Amino acid sequence: MARAYNFSAGPSAIPESVLKEAAAEMLDYKGTGMSVMEMSHRSSAFQSIIDDAEATLRRLMGIPENYRVMFLQGGATLQFAGVPMNLMRTRHAGYIVSGNWSKKAAKEAEKYGTVDVLATSEPTGFDRTATLEGPVDQDLDYVYLCQNETVYGTMTRELPQTGNVPIVADVSSMFLSCPVPVERYGLIYAGVQKNAGPAGNVVLICRDDLLGDGPALGDVVPTYMGYRVQADKDSLLNTPNTWGIYMCGKIFHWVEDTGGLDAMERRNWDKVNLLYDYLDQSRLFSPIAKRDSRSIANVTFRCPSKELDKEFVAGAAEHNILNVGGHRVLGGMRASCYNAVPKEAVEALLAYMESFEAAHRADCRTDA
Numbered sequence: 001m002a003r004a005y006n007f008s009a010g011p012s013a014i015p016e017s018v019l020k021e022a023a024a025e026m027l028d029y030k031g032t033g034m035s036v037m038e039m040s041h042r043s044s045a046f047q048s049i050i051d052d053a054e055a056t057l058r059r060l061m062g063i064p065e066n067y068r069v070m071f072l073q074g075g076a077t078l079q080f081a082g083v084p085m086n087l088m089r090t091r092h093a094g095y096i097v098s099g100n101w102s103k104k105a106a107k108e109a110e111k112y113g114t115v116d117v118l119a120t121s122e123p124t125g126f127d128r129t130a131t132l133e134g135p136v137d138q139d140l141d142y143v144y145l146c147q148n149e150t151v152y153g154t155m156t157r158e159l160p161q162t163g164n165v166p167i168v169a170d171v172s173s174m175f176l177s178c179p180v181p182v183e184r185y186g187l188i189y190a191g192v193q194k195n196a197g198p199a200g201n202v203v204l205i206c207r208d209d210l211l212g213d214g215p216a217l218g219d220v221v222p223t224y225m226g227y228r229v230q231a232d233k234d235s236l237l238n239t240p241n242t243w244g245i246y247m248c249g250k251i252f253h254w255v256e257d258t259g260g261l262d263a264m265e266r267r268n269w270d271k272v273n274l275l276y277d278y279l280d281q282s283r284l285f286s287p288i289a290k291r292d293s294r295s296i297a298n299v300t301f302r303c304p305s306k307e308l309d310k311e312f313v314a315g316a317a318e319h320n321i322l323n324v325g326g327h328r329v330l331g332g333m334r335a336s337c338y339n340a341v342p343k344e345a346v347e348a349l350l351a352y353m354e355s356f357e358a359a360h361r362a363d364c365r366t367d368a
Ligand SMILES: *Cc1c(COP(=O)(O)O)cnc(C)c1O
Pocket: 010, 074, 075, 076, 077, 078, 101, 146, 148, 149, 150, 170, 171, 172, 173, 191, 194, 200
């Protein structure tokens, strides 16, 4: 059976070589006589797996020693609460709202303290990133942004200037897609199901001093949600998502073995630029995200009508091109071209777009 051209926004494509390795180790992981799924999280075999995953990630991202790496559960969504619970020491934080994920995070944070919306692109339908105007109040506990807004297909390339206020970033849909200057953030986190593993794990990287002696909101915070204790227990406070961490480790190695983050970034822009360049001259399709704000991963576009969008998505499936429908809040189309999506898949999508446009001349714009 042929593998699909899978443009799913998440859970999404995993490198075929990694899936094959996992399949080969399924019944007997390295002579242990059991699958990783069946093994104690306190075993030395699993300890080596999690240690190796962290070490590989540290090499890949150049994570400084004063940052702690945690493998947590509950998806990126749980960290919308985890961040304020742990870091809102004066119960006052700033949020940059550039799409539905940062909007949800800001709304969740309002349960715990005062949220200042420092910038927003909501008035233009989140078709671009949001940029800070002027200096940031230095009394804020942190400034939050979602660096790649998965639904709208926008990406913030320049981090905001926040002075001494730590930057907290949800990088779920650009995790390991390109290098990031870790030392410029206070905290980075990502749900791994976009680029780095199966759903259910979050990688959280936090500067040690921000952890303090415990969560900002004190003892009411569920023990599990306290970053200090999770860091001190090396993500083994309770039973972690052992299988997920094992798969993450394999994918981290795959990124490293295929050239690391610089090479990944080049390949990713090469892929999405095939689509962006086509969209810029197409007379049928319109790109949704503004040029300066375009994502390295999620390419959003639409046809002149909802009916054509529907026809496009249905026709794509007949070409083995799957999951190109847009998010339910936005409609249109979205092709998520994450790390494990091969260029060949993007070329197949491009060819299909060209043939679809040729077959719908009557619906095309006549202006340039
Ligand atoms: C997918 C996604 C989320 C939600 O992740 P869950 O693991 O489903 O909670 C949050 N933020 C961003 C940027 C995402 O892409």
